[in-house]
Every structure is written in C-alpha cells, then in structure tokens.
Amino acid sequence: MLNQIVALLETKENGLSLSEISRAMNAQPSAVLSMIDLLVKKGKLLEIGPDGQCCTACGGQAECNLLKARGKRYAAASSSVKNVPKAFLHQA
Incomplete structure (x- = not known):
C-alpha cells in the first residue's frame, strides 16, 4: 500500500x-496517516501547506487558522509540486 500512495501522489x-x-485508497485516515x-x-x-504554498515553513503553524481548518497536503517527492519553492517544503 505504501507504493500505491506514492504512485497516487505522483499523478x-x-x-x-x-x-x-484515504478516500482514494479506501482506507481509514488513521492507517493512512x-x-x-x-x-x-x-x-x-x-x-506542504493546505494552499500548496509555504504554510508549513512559515513558523506560525501553531496559530495558523488555515492550517487548522484545512490540514496539510502531501505530494510525492519525485513530482514537481506546482509553484512551491523547494526551500518552503517541509520534510521530517
């Protein structure tokens, strides 16, 4: 299933x-997370941030209403995420 998630996000x-x-994988969000x-x-x-931009790197995550309301987004590392400078992407 790990490879399926990466393949999905590459598209x-x-x-x-x-x-x-979770919907695309037909699985529980807790398992997918x-x-x-x-x-x-x-x-x-x-x-990445919910707007596809640099939200997760701005330093205001704890107070960010947009991030709280809409959550994080995820993209395949091998794909080019539209309009997101690499410096602003968050990797654990």
Whole structure:
C-alpha cells in the first residue's frame, strides 16, 4: 500500500490531503496517516501547506487558522509540486 500512495501522489500536481488520500485508497485516515508519516520520514513524500504554498515553513503553524481548518497536503517527492519553492517544503 505504501507504493500505491506514492504512485497516487505522483499523478497529482498539487498534492492531496489526508482525507483525499484515504478516500482514494479506501482506507481509514488513521492507517493512512501512519503510512504517510513513514513515507515523509523516508523522503518519498513531501508535506506542504493546505494552499500548496509555504504554510508549513512559515513558523506560525501553531496559530495558523488555515492550517487548522484545512490540514496539510502531501505530494510525492519525485513530482514537481506546482509553484512551491523547494526551500518552503517541509520534510521530517
């Protein structure tokens, strides 16, 4: 299933949210989140802000209403995420 998540995200230009990935994989979000965390740690996925921009690197994550309301998005590390400078992408 790990390879399926990476393959799914390689086809999505702006990444997907946890709920979108869970629906596409027909799996519980808690199970998918564990797999996503592992893939981020391994460098296979990138964690980006909900707007596809630099939210996760701005330093205001704790107070960010947009991030709280919409959550993080994830993209394959091998794909080019549209309009996101590499310096702003968060990798664990």
